[in-house]
Amino acid sequence: MRILIIGSGGREHAIAWSLKQSPQPTELFIAPGNGGTQALGRNVSFDVTRHEEVIGFVRRESIDFVIVGPEQPLVDGLSDALRKESIPVVGPSAAAAQLEGSKAFSKSFMSRHGIPTAAYRTFSSDQSDEALDFVREEGVPIVVKASGLAAGKGAMVCMTLAEAENAVRGLMKDDMLGDAGSTVVIESFMTGEEASLFVLTDGVDFSILAPAQDHKRIGEGDIGPNTGGMGAYAPAPVMTTDLMNAAIERVIRPTLEGMVNEGMPYQGILYVGLMITEEGPKVVEYNCRLGDPEAQVVLPLMKTDAVDVFAALAHGTLSGLEVESYEGAAACVVLASAGYPGSYAKGKAISGIGEMSDSNGSSSAGGEAAVIFHAGTRVSESGELQTNGGRVLAVAARGVTLQVALDEAYRTVSQIDFDGVQFRRDIGHKGLAHND
Ligand code: GLY
Numbered sequence: 378m379r380i381l382i383i384g385s386g387g388r389e390h391a392i393a394w395s396l397k398q399s400p401q402p403t404e405l406f407i408a409p410g411n412g413g414t415q416a417l418g419r420n421v422s423f424d425v426t427r428h429e430e431v432i433g434f435v436r437r438e439s440i441d442f443v444i445v446g447p448e449q450p451l452v453d454g455l456s457d458a459l460r461k462e463s464i465p466v467v468g469p470s471a472a473a474a475q476l477e478g479s480k481a482f483s484k485s486f487m488s489r490h491g492i493p494t495a496a497y498r499t500f501s502s503d504q505s506d507e508a509l510d511f512v513r514e515e516g517v518p519i520v521v522k523a524s525g526l527a528a529g530k531g532a533m534v535c536m537t538l539a540e541a542e543n544a545v546r547g548l549m550k551d552d553m554l555g556d557a558g559s560t561v562v563i564e565s566f567m568t569g570e571e572a573s574l575f576v577l578t579d580g581v582d583f584s585i586l587a588p589a590q591d592h593k594r595i596g597e598g599d600i601g602p603n604t605g606g607m608g609a610y611a612p613a614p615v616m617t618t619d620l621m622n623a624a625i626e627r628v629i630r631p632t633l634e635g636m637v638n639e640g641m642p643y644q645g646i647l648y649v650g651l652m653i654t655e656e657g658p659k660v661v662e663y664n665c666r667l668g669d670p671e672a673q674v675v676l677p678l679m680k681t682d683a684v685d686v687f688a689a690l691a692h693g694t695l696s697g698l699e700v701e702s703y704e705g706a707a708a709c710v711v712l713a714s715a716g717y718p719g720s721y722a723k724g725k726a727i728s729g730i731g732e733m734s735d736s737n738g739s740s741s742a743g744g745e746a747a748v749i750f751h752a753g754t755r756v757s758e759s760g761e762l763q764t765n766g767g768r769v770l771a772v773a774a775r776g777v778t779l780q781v782a783l784d785e786a787y788r789t790v791s792q793i794d795f796d797g798v799q800f801r802r803d804i805g806h807k808g809l810a811h812n813d
Pocket of ligand 1: 529591605606664667668669670671
């Protein structure tokens with residue numbers, strides 16, 4: 378099986394790794410990939426924004442199916458372009474990817490279909506004064522969101538009126554996020570614990586991977602600025618069986634049925650970010666892809682052959698497949714560059730990995746070995762592994778319990794170093810508290 382994966386992050390490394398766990402022979406191509414994916418397949422470089430280049434590569438290399446990792450190519454219609462050429466692809470159409478690409482769309486979709494979410498109002502680019510009046514009337518805490526894609530920087534939880542006004546002005550008057558912030562959604566602040574569900578669906582049938590929780594803030598104790606995610610674990614014990622059933626009946630079924638009824642069936646992986654409130658699960662956001670770093674825990678926990686799962690998603694044949702998880706838990710710890718999520722330097726030598734990695738990137742040091750997923754890495758011309766991004770590595774491990782998985786992940790983290798490395802030492806703290 379010849380598979381093309383689009384993307385360059387830890388999520389795409391985890392997808393490649395999961396495919397390589399299958400006994401089925403695969404040849405992987407990752408565009409553009411990173412310093413870790415090149416051990417699992419061939420990193421290839423072409424411009425994914427030019428759909429004809431992707432199609433040309435697929436034809437030349439006799440690719441069986443394509444997996445699109447990140448949101449931007451999906452919102453830009455890469456899946457539509459591939460499907461038009463009868464190339465099987467894992468990833469929703471541009472119309473369906475609006476669930477992530479436009480918060481204004483997703484909120485009005487939820488409202489049309491009675492899907493529980495925070496109360497909200499949408500303001501278009503010429504309504505900045507109305508938006509400012511609205512936050513003054515509503516008071517704080519309040520959440521101000523750019524409607525468009527903003528690489529994780531678009532949602533601002535405002536605890537003071539000054540923060541809320543600055544957020545509205547920054548997005549609507551100062552073009553802080555360009556077009557992404559010209560339309561703004563302002564919504565009520567929800568309290569509770571968050572959980573992420575990853576729904577594998579061909580539009581009608583679906584399976585859900587182990588519920589996960591990520592750690593968005595840079596600082597221990599969940600303080601400081603938001604990041605892409607500093608770690609994750611699964612299953613998240615906050616998602617009890619009752620809550621999972623409630624999420625399926627109140628959120629997942631109405632979402633998938635609503636998309637079918639509106640003429641844009643959702644095919645691919647739907648990421649549902651939930652807040653577990655006193656009134657039950659409510660949607661914080663939808664994303665049209667696997668989470669990063671959540672993929673680095675939910676894929677190692679997926680027991681069913683990943684080649685079968687991704688092939689079924691690409692071909693729309695999920696109904697015959699039962700997707701099972703391993704017992705136990707998985708955790709991952711992200712190692713980031715100094716300064717992240719602000720500005721950071723690149724090109725720092727990474728030590729401690731080469732000595733313990735086999736060709737699958739797995740730590741070989743005893744127990745259930747940790748896996749080192751690369752995100753912002755590159756291999757220099759002299760062959761040195763170097764940092765090449767804000768989030769550099771995600772060290773993931775599986776264990777019979779969350780504590781065992783965390784211990785193994787942190788043991789491996791302690792062997793890795795680069796100048797200025799930062800990571801959180803409290804990954805999984807909410808899950809451990811539930812388990813006490
Ligand atoms: N970890 C959050 C995200 O992937 O959007």
